Amino acid sequence: MGRRRFASLYCVLYAVSCMTKHYSSFYVLMFGRITGGVATSLLFSVFDSWMVAEHHRRDFSPELLGRTFSLAVFGNSAVAIMAGEVGQLAADMKELTLVRPDSFLHYGGYCSPFDVAIGFLALSLAIMFMTWSENYGQKSESSSGGSLV
Numbered sequence: 001m002g003r004r005r006f007a008s009l010y011c012v013l014y015a016v017s018c019m020t021k022h023y024s025s026f027y028v029l030m031f032g033r034i035t036g037g038v039a040t041s042l043l044f045s046v047f048d049s050w051m052v053a054e055h056h057r058r059d060f061s062p063e064l065l066g067r068t069f070s071l072a073v074f075g076n077s078a079v080a081i082m083a084g085e086v087g088q089l090a091a092d093m094k095e096l097t098l099v100r101p102d103s104f105l106h107y108g109g110y111c112s113p114f115d116v117a118i119g120f121l122a123l124s125l126a127i128m129f130m131t132w133s134e135n136y137g138q139k140s141e142s143s144s145g146g147s148l149v
Contacts, residue, residue, distance in 0.1 A: 001132040003050035006042055012123040013039035018114035018121070024104040053135040087113030 001010075013035045020032025044061045048069075096109025 003053065004134045006046040007050060007128055008125055008131070010039050010042040010046060011121045011128070012042055013042070015121045016119045018118045021114045022106050022111050024106065025083045033084060050132070050135060053138075083117075086116060090116050093124045093148060114141070 004091055009036070015034035017032045017039060023029060051068065052065065055068070090112035091110050093112060094108030096111065099105040099107060136139050
């Protein structure tokens with residue numbers, strides 16, 4: 001699988017994790033924690049790898065890569081602050097409510113920020129499919145399947 005596909009998998013897994021927040025079932029919530037954990041592992045590796053490989057594929061200046069990652073770190077902080085504000089606004093819009101009195105499915109309250117996140121994950125997924133090229137990195141000689149003899 002290529003890096004774009006793994007980045008897409010991040011979006012799907014984290015969206016699934018967000019959906020599980022609506023349930024008061026231990027097993028559903030644990031499944032959400034597992035999918036969220038796998039997604040977080042992808043988050044901290046796939047996007048950077050895609051960027052580095054794409055940067056090299058396009059023969060950009062090495063200085064630009066450092067500048068790009070510096071901007072990404074700054075942007076990450078700014079987006080985190082804005083996401084916190086938007087998430088709190090979403091959580092305050094509707095009190096946490098059971099779908100039915102005999103149900104274990106909830107909506108509103110602190111589930112709402114996760115619903116907003118699902119929307120942004122879907123948007124990110126669409127942007128990736130429309131604008132990103134797939135990359136696999138460079139194959140090393142050791143992975144070519146050659147003989148040791």
